[in-house]
Amino acid sequence: MKKLLILCIALASVPFYKAYSISDEMQILNYSRYTLGGHISARADNCFPALRGEFSDNIYPDGDPLGRNVTYYKKFRNSQNAIVPITQWRVATTANTYVTQSANNPILDNPFGTLARWGGIEVEYWNPNGGPYDNGGFALNYDVRMESPGSPNVCLLYPMNYTDANVTVTSFYLDPTAPDDYVVVIVNS
Numbered sequence: 001m002k003k004l005l006i007l008c009i010a011l012a013s014v015p016f017y018k019a020y021s022i023s024d025e026m027q028i029l030n031y032s033r034y035t036l037g038g039h040i041s042a043r044a045d046n047c048f049p050a051l052r053g054e055f056s057d058n059i060y061p062d063g064d065p066l067g068r069n070v071t072y073y074k075k076f077r078n079s080q081n082a083i084v085p086i087t088q089w090r091v092a093t094t095a096n097t098y099v100t101q102s103a104n105n106p107i108l109d110n111p112f113g114t115l116a117r118w119g120g121i122e123v124e125y126w127n128p129n130g131g132p133y134d135n136g137g138f139a140l141n142y143d144v145r146m147e148s149p150g151s152p153n154v155c156l157l158y159p160m161n162y163t164d165a166n167v168t169v170t171s172f173y174l175d176p177t178a179p180d181d182y183v184v185v186i187v188n189s
Helices: 001-018
Strands: 027-033 035-043 048-053 070-072 087-095 099-101 117-126 137-141 142-144 154-157 160-163 167-173 182-188
Touching: 027 035, 035 167, 048 142, 048 154, 117 142, 117 182, 137 160, 137 167, 142 182
Parallel strands: 027 182
Antiparallel strands: 027 070, 035 048, 035 117, 048 087, 087 099, 117 137, 142 154, 160 167, 167 182
C-alpha cells in the first residue's frame, strides 16, 4: 500500500514538474513526518568532476507552514535562493582535490553546469515530536565523499530506493535515457 501511495504521488507530480521545470533540476518531496538534514551530489559519468552541497537549513515534515518540505535545485549556481538553501558546494575536480565554492560563484556554471547527472542524496532524519528511536538515515543513488582537503574523494553507489520502519523513499529520473531531472519522494512507512 505504501509503495502504491509513493507511486501515485510521484506520478501526480510529473506533469506539474515537466510543465514548470527547466531541465537539470533536482526535486525533493518530503511527505513524511520527519525532518531531514544532509547533502546532495552531482557528478560526471566517470565520477569526476563532482559536486556536493550541504543543506543550509533542514527539509521539514509535510505540512510545514513555510513549505520547506518541498525543494528544487536548478543546477548549482544560485542554489542559495532555493527553499532549502545550499550556500556552498564542495567541488572535486579529481579524486584527490576539492575546493569549496560559494553558491553564487560563476565558476559553478562551467564545466560544472554541464555535469552528466544529479542524483546523490544522503540524509539523517528525525521526528521533531518523536522518541529516541524515531530517527535514522539513508543514502540514495550515489554520493561523492569529500571529507577533508588532500584526502581521497570517493564515489559511492547506493540503491535508488530505501525503506525502513519509519520512511519509504523512492527516487527516479524523469527520463532514464537523459538523466538530468531527478526526483526524490519521502513518505512514512
